[in-house]
Structures are given as C-alpha cells and as structure tokens.
Amino acid sequence: MLDLDALPLSRKQLRSIGRATARINLWHGSVRSGKTIASLLAFVIAVATAGPSGLIIICGRSLQTIERNVFEPLQDAALFGPLARHIHHTRGATTATILGRTVHLIGAADTRAEGRLRGLTAQLAYVDEATLLPEGFWTQLLARLSVPGARLYATTNPDSPRHWLKAGYLDRAAELNLRAWHFKLADNPSLSPEYVADLSAEYVGLWRRRMIDGAWVVAEGAIYDMWDERAHVVTELPEIRTYWVGLDYGTTNPFSAILLGLGTDDRLYACDEWRHDSRAAHRTMTDAQYSAALRAWLDEWRHPSAGPGTPPGVAPEWTFVDPSAASFSTQLWADGHQGVARANNDVSDGIRSVAAALAAGLLFVHESCTGLLTEMPGYSWDPKATERGEDKPLKVNDHSADALRYAVHTTAHEWRHLLTAPKEAHDE
Structure with missing residues (x-):
C-alpha cells in the first residue's frame, strides 16, 4: 500500500x-x-x-x-x-x-x-x-x-x-x-528556483532567519530594522487607486487612524494620519465624537497634488478597526460609515507583512504622518518577553504603528504578489 x-x-x-x-x-x-x-x-x-x-x-x-x-x-x-x-x-x-x-x-x-x-x-x-x-x-x-x-x-x-x-x-x-x-x-x-525566490522575498529580518534559514534565533532590538527615513518617507504621492483605513482605538491611550493607499505605481503609501492623544489634549472623546472626527477627516482630506478646484474627500474601500473596539465599530455603522471590518490582529504575521513591504521597497510613509514617523524607529521587541521565549513588541508608543499594521496586513491579499514584481527606483 x-x-x-x-x-x-x-x-x-x-x-x-x-x-x-x-x-x-x-x-x-x-x-x-x-x-x-x-x-x-x-x-x-x-x-x-x-x-x-x-x-x-x-x-x-x-x-x-x-x-x-x-x-x-x-x-x-x-x-x-x-x-x-x-x-x-x-x-x-x-x-x-x-x-x-x-x-x-x-x-x-x-x-x-x-x-x-x-x-x-x-x-x-x-x-x-x-x-x-x-x-x-x-x-x-x-x-x-x-x-x-x-x-x-x-x-x-x-x-x-x-x-x-x-x-x-x-x-x-x-x-x-x-x-x-x-x-x-x-x-x-x-521546489522550483522561482518559488524559492518568491518565498525568500516574503520573509525579512528575524522571519527570514527562522523561516528560510531554519534558525532558532532571538528577537532583539528594533522590529523594523530596515526602516530608513531617507528611503521610506516621501513628500509627494502618486495617483491612488484604492484607499483603506487602519484604526487603533484608544481612550486614555492615543487614538490613531492611518489612511493607506495603493498607488498606480503598485506601491503602498501611508497617505495621512489622524490622531487624538487624550493625555496631551487633556480631553477624552466618546465613540460618537471619534466617529464624527474620523468622518470629518476623511471628508476634508485632499490629495497633496490635487488642484485648487478639486473637491475634498476620500472614500476608503474598507476601514479596519482594532478588534477589541467592538463598541466603536457599532458606532461607525450607526453613523453610516461604510466598509467597517475587524482588523486582522495576528501581531507576528502583521509585523512580518509590514517588514516585508518595507524591505521590498513597496511601502512608503508620507511626511504628514507625524505620529507614525515618531513611532517607527523606536518600535522594538520587548526584552522581558524575549527572555520568556516570546516575540512581543513593547506596548509603548505603538498606536500609529498598530494602525499601519492593521491596514497593511489585513489587505495583504491585495498586494503580496507585488513583493517579487520588478520595481524601478523610487522617485519622490
């Protein structure tokens, strides 16, 4: 047999x-x-x-x-x-x-x-x-x-x-x-050489050493060690064909929303960010107030290259909400916000998706995303969790990074094939 x-x-x-x-x-x-x-x-x-x-x-x-x-x-x-x-x-x-x-x-x-x-x-x-x-x-x-x-x-x-x-x-x-x-x-x-090349492109940093090289290695230091402001921060945006929003909910912690776009150049862009830090502002907001503020931000957002006569406003295909914020998702639906969905909150796989996109020259951040730009260089592995044999990020200054992760990872099926597509040098 x-x-x-x-x-x-x-x-x-x-x-x-x-x-x-x-x-x-x-x-x-x-x-x-x-x-x-x-x-x-x-x-x-x-x-x-x-x-x-x-x-x-x-x-x-x-x-x-x-x-x-x-x-x-x-x-x-x-x-x-x-x-x-x-x-x-x-x-x-x-x-x-x-x-x-x-x-x-x-x-x-x-x-x-x-x-x-x-x-x-x-x-x-x-x-x-x-x-x-x-x-x-x-x-x-x-x-x-x-x-x-x-x-x-x-x-x-x-x-x-x-x-x-x-x-x-x-x-x-x-x-x-x-x-x-x-x-x-x-x-x-x-395995064909083409498949091995494609698979290798999907894993970078820690995951490449584990998943491709098969090594038992420790997570240490910066999570996005490939992050380079000179390479990943842009001052201009191409024409965007699809928009999504990733949203990390916070009351005492900062609330962050990232507008992610897939450009006509087949690259991902964090186009803009809306943040509210209740501690810094000395003012908390209710779910209804957050919903109204989010709607106003999207209604008023204008592509940086849009002409003076272009009406403002952007309609994201989906808004991916922090899965723990069920009440806020309900509020968004009640307020008529379309395309609300639970974000994929698999932390390790989400970080890997962002890391792969950054390393492949596929993901860029517009200079207007000040909160995200502040968090990215310091987004690090938790050394105490590492001592326990776990891979976990430090839960400090990570709200915009989490919002980006929600948007990038939950839409990975839309862009993952671009990881191995040939790319020309990026021009700002």
Whole structure:
C-alpha cells in the first residue's frame, strides 16, 4: 500500500522516516522544506503497525489548522499516492479515520485545552506546529502517552532559542528519548528556483532567519530594522487607486487612524494620519465624537497634488478597526460609515507583512504622518518577553504603528504578489 520509493522524497526525508522510532520524534526547520511530508509519512506508518491499545491523537493550534496542515496533504494523491484513498475526514468533525483506525483531533489554542487530555491513554500522537501549543498541553500529552512503545511525532518552524520546546527538549535531546531532524529549503528538491525566490522575498529580518534559514534565533532590538527615513518617507504621492483605513482605538491611550493607499505605481503609501492623544489634549472623546472626527477627516482630506478646484474627500474601500473596539465599530455603522471590518490582529504575521513591504521597497510613509514617523524607529521587541521565549513588541508608543499594521496586513491579499514584481527606483 505504501511504497516510499515511489514517492518524491529526498534522502533526508527517507532517513528521518526510517529512524523515527524514539518516544519523541521532532522535525523542525524552514517553511516548505519537506519536514511535514516526512513526519506525516512516519506517523501513518506508525498507525499502520500500532496495536489495539490506546488512542491515536492529532493535535494542532485549532481544528482548522489540523485540517489544513495535516488532512489536506494526506488526502492529496499527488503527494501520498494510493495511501490518500485510506484517509477519511469530514470537515469540522473531531475524529477521522486513517487506514481503518479512528484518530481523535484536538485543538489546543490555550492552556484550557490541557483538560481535554486528562484521563485518556494514548499510544500515538501527532502534533502540528508544536511551538504554537501551550507548554502545559505538551507536557500533559507526553504524560498520556503511557502505552508501551508509545510515540509522539511533531513538526515546527523555529522560534526563539529560549522557547520551551527548544530549551526543554531539543537542547536536552541527549538526555531524553528524542530524535530530531533539522530541515532547510535545500532539503526539498521539488521546489522550483522561482518559488524559492518568491518565498525568500516574503520573509525579512528575524522571519527570514527562522523561516528560510531554519534558525532558532532571538528577537532583539528594533522590529523594523530596515526602516530608513531617507528611503521610506516621501513628500509627494502618486495617483491612488484604492484607499483603506487602519484604526487603533484608544481612550486614555492615543487614538490613531492611518489612511493607506495603493498607488498606480503598485506601491503602498501611508497617505495621512489622524490622531487624538487624550493625555496631551487633556480631553477624552466618546465613540460618537471619534466617529464624527474620523468622518470629518476623511471628508476634508485632499490629495497633496490635487488642484485648487478639486473637491475634498476620500472614500476608503474598507476601514479596519482594532478588534477589541467592538463598541466603536457599532458606532461607525450607526453613523453610516461604510466598509467597517475587524482588523486582522495576528501581531507576528502583521509585523512580518509590514517588514516585508518595507524591505521590498513597496511601502512608503508620507511626511504628514507625524505620529507614525515618531513611532517607527523606536518600535522594538520587548526584552522581558524575549527572555520568556516570546516575540512581543513593547506596548509603548505603538498606536500609529498598530494602525499601519492593521491596514497593511489585513489587505495583504491585495498586494503580496507585488513583493517579487520588478520595481524601478523610487522617485519622490
């Protein structure tokens, strides 16, 4: 049923599959390096030979990520050949069938998920993106793998070198019943040079070292270390074909709105900014007052190159609001503001989107965005979070930076293809 020689596998993948016989088997390294395919094949082989005692479990950040990262590849005949016909899962179901065996699916988004493991006895477990799971869940899962010969199979992209998985397990591999394999892009011979170039363009700085080079490296210093006022700040704007607004809500903290535009030159521009700092102004504003001020700002905004007879006003396609500001979104809708949506607030991915656009010469900031220009050079990683193995920005002077992140990341599907498009030198 399963002929490994017939599958498009590298020597490193085959070696790891054949040697994945430890209690903990861990594949780590860069994205698209072949680690997931190798780990899934090793897991399926283990399922095929497992005895009747104990449960078989697949864990991930959520049921949706398990479906995307585990079952979509397993059911792809181009990847797994005839084996794919023996993988059965109904989207949304918490169980699946692999080679006739029932497999239980568990999402582990937070520490509460640990309770789903209590009381069960398992013989096999597969963990997708292990660094994204709570440490307590991982510890409890290992405790539940109590059947003789029980094994855990896991994959992950690298994280901080102080992450619990690196410090507590990978670095202690010699002391534990653990085998690990480190993969790089070069270990996946099926990738085309064009794809590798495109993927490499999407990751810069910290993420490039982790996701492309496969290194466990620490986040330190400036988040946007590629930021250069001489290169990224402009005094003029091209014609803009699409506008969006990113909005970070604040009452005692500053309220910031960034008007982001996609120019006819296929570049992104932070065109203007509206900010209210209640502490500096010694005056707080209600949701209704913020809504009216935002509307007035957009109604009065004029493109810097607009002629004297051009009427003012801009109508953004979407306004992306800080997800925690539900009441303000309701106020905007009540006031007839069109295109209000929750911003994508995945902080790490959002920072990566902004960093990639800056590094690629795709994102620029108009000189009128004074709050944003003040914040960008000092937007830094939190050293205390880094000591805990976490990547978090310092929560100081970040309101305009957050508003920019909301707008840039939530619209990434509109512009990400431009990262690898050839660009002429930018002229102000």
